[in-house]
Every structure is written in structure tokens, then in C-alpha cells.
Amino acid sequence: MNWDTYHITERLRDIKYYACPHCGAQAIVLTALETEQLPERDENGHCQYHCIAYHRYFSVDAYQSIFQEKGIK
Ligand SMILES: [Zn+2]
Numbered sequence: 575m576n577w578d579t580y581h582i583t584e585r586l587r588d589i590k591y592y593a594c595p596h597c598g599a600q601a602i603v604l605t606a607l608e609t610e611q612l613p614e615r616d617e618n619g620h621c622q623y624h625c626i627a628y629h630r631y632f633s634v635d636a637y638q639s640i641f642q643e644k645g646i647k
Pocket residue numbers: 594595596597598599625626627628630
């Protein structure tokens with residue numbers, strides 16, 4: 575594991591979970607399927623999270639504030 579990979583892994587661990595704004599359960603960051611290393615980004619570059627309990631998606635920006643929320647219709 576090179577240093578860049580180590581850094582990314584540490585970063586991903588830091589941001590892997592986020593409290594769901596709807597129900598307070600842990601939501602899990604979406605990762606790119608090809609690598610399972612880099613978080614999936616929305617069109618604004620924000621990390622996307624999936625609340626498993628209620629199947630809602632929301633995005634969190636680099637300052638860890640919730641930028642937008644969206645549910646499955
Ligand atoms: Zn939730």
C-alpha cells in the first residue's frame with residue numbers, strides 16, 4: 575500500500591458514516607463500484623450517503639454539513 579492509497583483509505587474511514595438527518599441512523603457513504611475506495615460524488619462534488627433504514631439519499635459537503643437531501647420516489 576503506497577502512501578496515497580493509505581491516505582485515501584484513512585479519509586474514507588473518516589467519512590464512511592454520517593448520521594441520517596431524517597431518522598438519526600447511520601448512513602453509509604456510497605463508493606465507486608470500480609474501486610470501493612473513492613466516495614461517489616454528486617454533480618456538485620459532494621459525498622453521497624445512503625440511509626439503509628429508510629432508503630434515503632443525501633449529500634454532505636467537505637465541511638460535513640448536509641448540502642441536499644433526496645429520497646427515492
Ligand atoms: Zn434515515
